[in-house]
Amino acid sequence: MDIVLKPIGTVKTEREEAFDDYWGSVTSTIHLDDAMFTPEVTMGLHEFSHLEVVYFFHKVVDSKVELSARHPRNNAEWPKVGIFSQRAKGRPNRLAVSVCRLLKIEGLTLTVESLDAIDGTPVIDIKPYMKEFAPRGEVYQPLWSTELMKDYFKK
């Protein structure tokens, strides 16, 4: 079964290439498609502090999609782990999920902080962040992932 998606909008930002780190200080705008939507589609969204954005890694070519395992960021000091054990962009279906701060809504344009998407990225969905969707119970993760993420959202 194939699932066909239509982007709901596009990201505009200064970053034209993927950088590994320092997404915390990036301000971007998400432009919802005005052929599909009216501003009603974000009515009430201003009452939420954060958004969860689903987007498409559109610059990743087929040959860069990992179907098995590799070292995160190709760093041999970190263990080789499966593609579903990491959040690398070269993954089956090439979808990203990222939480960012909502700064402003003007019509169909949303201004956000710390969205880790490059300029021109197709946006697939926007959901309001609700605390209840955070993990229930104790959270743990391996050391390599903590090291990898150290400066990712730094300002």
Added chain:
Amino acid sequence: MDIVLKPIGTVKTEREEAFDDYWGSVTSTIHLDDAMFTPEVTMGLHEFSHLEVVYFFHKVVDSKVELSARHPRNNAEWPKVGIFSQRAKGRPNRLAVSVCRLLKIEGLTLTVESLDAIDGTPVIDIKPYMKEFAPRGEVYQPLWSTELMKDYFKK
């Protein structure tokens, strides 16, 4: 631009229909497609406590996709809000993002707790949950969403 996805696996669980609440006690298995993957694809995943699962609301028919605004759960006591201001399943592109606890990995079968997906749901992606992807800064949300979520993940 159309984006074409191929499910990476399927959810098996006792719940055959969407219930509003009490997903906390639901145990499900995610069966990764053995025609696409070997067990290498989840190597190292056991070191994470939680997964972020992207899945497709496959039972939602076109006529139930809201493109504008409506009352969450059609409850007129809650304000009418845009479809991108709520997490309802009848949404453009019909994708869900949900965090669940990882209980067990056996080959290409993952056992998870509190995944809010019904039996037969196509899975699009699995990402390890990393604390650094949680919202940065103060989180707030409107009262209606707190009320709506009160029993959602309850056991």
